[in-house]
Amino acid sequence: MSARLDPQIIQEISRRGGFTLWGVSNVTPLSAFDHYRRWITAGFHGTMHFLEDASGLAKRASPRLFFPAARSILILGARYSGRIPFADPGGLTGLISAHSRGRDYHQVLRERAACVAEELSRAAGRLVEFLVAVDSSPVLEKPLAVRAGLGWQGRNSLAIHPQEGSFFFLTEIFTSLELEPASQEIPDLCGNCRRCLDACPTACILPDRRIDARRCLAYQTIENRGSIPLELRPLLGRRLFGCDACQSVCPWNQKASEVGVLTEFLPRSLEDVFPDLPVLVHLSGAEFKSRFTGTGLIRARRRGLLRNAAVVLGNTGCEDAVESLSYLLFNEADALIRGHAAWGLGQISSCRARDFLSTALSRETDETVLEEIRLSLAEDHGAQAGMAASSATTAVE
Ligand code: B12
Numbered sequence: 213m214s215a216r217l218d219p220q221i222i223q224e225i226s227r228r229g230g231f232t233l234w235g236v237s238n239v240t241p242l243s244a245f246d247h248y249r250r251w252i253t254a255g256f257h258g259t260m261h262f263l264e265d266a267s268g269l270a271k272r273a274s275p276r277l278f279f280p281a282a283r284s285i286l287i288l289g290a291r292y293s294g295r296i297p298f299a300d301p302g303g304l305t306g307l308i309s310a311h312s313r314g315r316d317y318h319q320v321l322r323e324r325a326a327c328v329a330e331e332l333s334r335a336a337g338r339l340v341e342f343l344v345a346v347d348s349s350p351v352l353e354k355p356l357a358v359r360a361g362l363g364w365q366g367r368n369s370l371a372i373h374p375q376e377g378s379f380f381f382l383t384e385i386f387t388s389l390e391l392e393p394a395s396q397e398i399p400d401l402c403g404n405c406r407r408c409l410d411a412c413p414t415a416c417i418l419p420d421r422r423i424d425a426r427r428c429l430a431y432q433t434i435e436n437r438g439s440i441p442l443e444l445r446p447l448l449g450r451r452l453f454g455c456d457a458c459q460s461v462c463p464w465n466q467k468a469s470e471v472g473v474l475t476e477f478l479p480r481s482l483e484d485v486f487p488d489l490p491v492l493v494h495l496s497g498a499e500f501k502s503r504f505t506g507t508g509l510i511r512a513r514r515r516g517l518l519r520n521a522a523v524v525l526g527n528t529g530c531e532d533a534v535e536s537l538s539y540l541l542f543n544e545a546d547a548l549i550r551g552h553a554a555w556g557l558g559q560i561s562s563c564r565a566r567d568f569l570s571t572a573l574s575r576e577t578d579e580t581v582l583e584e585i586r587l588s589l590a591e592d593h594g595a596q597a598g599m600a601a602s603s604a605t606t607a608v609e
């Protein structure tokens with residue numbers, strides 16, 4: 213058997229690959245899987261059915277099954293920035309969360325991790341088998357990161373490092389190399405803090421460090437393919453894609469520096485952080501693709517993003533939003549988007565907004581949209597719109 217790679221070499225190769233955090237885990241079963249299984253059984257994953265298939269469950273429980281050739285797992289952390297480098301333009305703009313303001317992290321990290329794996333292979337002086345996982349693979353990334361000494365799982369459920377906070381992505385290289393596993397874990401440093409629980413707009417953080425994803429605004433704006441539940445829509449504020457509330461308030465992020473943040477994840481323009489919503493609602497399918505291919509926003513698809521835009525426009529409570537919302541209500545082919553546009557107009561509830569709703573009532577043919585229009589006309593949204601507007605102005609996080 214050949215000698216194990218020197219940890220110093222692994223560190224240098226990881227750093228060169230752009231990863232500021234690294235650690236090694238063995239491939240033995242993860243006890244955290246028990247919490248995961250209970251989470252699935254309770255239905256907290258909502259419609260993310262890819263998280264529940266039988267073969268995926270077995271692989272999450274036992275990482276060895278994910279890549280039978282693996283002897284070790286190198287877990288890597290790559291930083292993105294939690295700060296906003298532009299002044300908030302306000303008005304009819306939405307907010308994109310910190311993890312999606314640059315290039316799609318899946319693509320970037322897959323490429324970078326493959327380079328790291330090849331360098332490791334060269335350093336080992338022999339051909340090494342490896343398989344890279346980033347996010348979408350059936351791997352319990354956070355419990356593995358804890359086992360490899362990258363951080364602890366905070367009350368908001370995310371992996372946190374004492375110097376780097378939690379604004380980092382996880383990537384794993386499953387490898388046939390025998391690497392020295394981390395000798396100790398970073399202890400839980402949440403202490404008595406409960407800031408993330410207090411800041412979560414929907415109170416979806418469970419007492420045992422798991423999330424009821426169905427109520428999480430990241431799930432609603434990114435993963436949910438259908439209608440956003442009525443009671444959650446005002447809580448979106450101006451969040452167009454993702455949510456950072458439970459990370460922004462975390463003291464470990466407030467004291468973290470920006471050293472090592474990957475430039476691929478930085479926004480290139482104001483629009484990458486605060487997109488102009490009237491521009492967005494006019495995007496055709498082809499224009500949407502051309503603007504968002506290569507970014508994480510493509511995951512929500514045009515349908516999801518315009519649905520979210522309609523909710524955010526409604527949450528502004530602003531008369532200026534009526535034009536964009538009525539444009540969607542009368543011109544959009546997708547009933548899901550028209551329905552949310554009707555809701556948005558109901559939130560504004562000015563004479564003009566109500567006129568548009570009444571006109572649509574006589575023209576609309578889709579029953580789900582008609583239901584949204586009726587609800588919007590029946591309810592007095594004045595008070596709610598005021599509430600939403602105030603949450604919208606405080607949502608830069
Ligand atoms: C599904 C998923 C989601 C879902 C569900 C989130 C969740 N927390 O479960 C939704 C869509 C809501 C989501 C949102 C986000 N996500 Co996400 N998501 C995932 C994914 C694919 C699986 C997570 C999972 O297994 N959840 C199920 C629960 C049960 O597992 P868990 O959170 O690990 O819970 C464990 C603990 O509760 C532990 N446990 C139980 N009891 C106890 C008790 C104690 C004391 C302790 C210590 C632990 C413990 O056991 C559980 C099982 O392992 C991972 C990638 C991956 N393959 O792992 C990314 C991942 C977790 N997401 C990530 C990110 C960036 C986000 C967002 C920040 C994006 C955004 N800004 O909008 C938000 C954050 C929301 C939040 N607070 O979690 C990163 C997190 C990086 C990090 N530093 O931790 C990951 C790792 C992706 C990546 N490759 O970087 N996400």
Ligand code: SF4
Pocket residue numbers: 368411412413414415416417423427428429430455456457458459
């Ligand atoms: S991402 Fe937002 S909604 Fe989800 S747990 Fe964190 S604060 Fe709550």
Ligand code: SF4
Pocket residue numbers: 366367368369401402405406407408409458461462463464
């Ligand atoms: S905000 Fe406080 S409780 Fe929540 S994860 Fe950070 S340190 Fe832990």
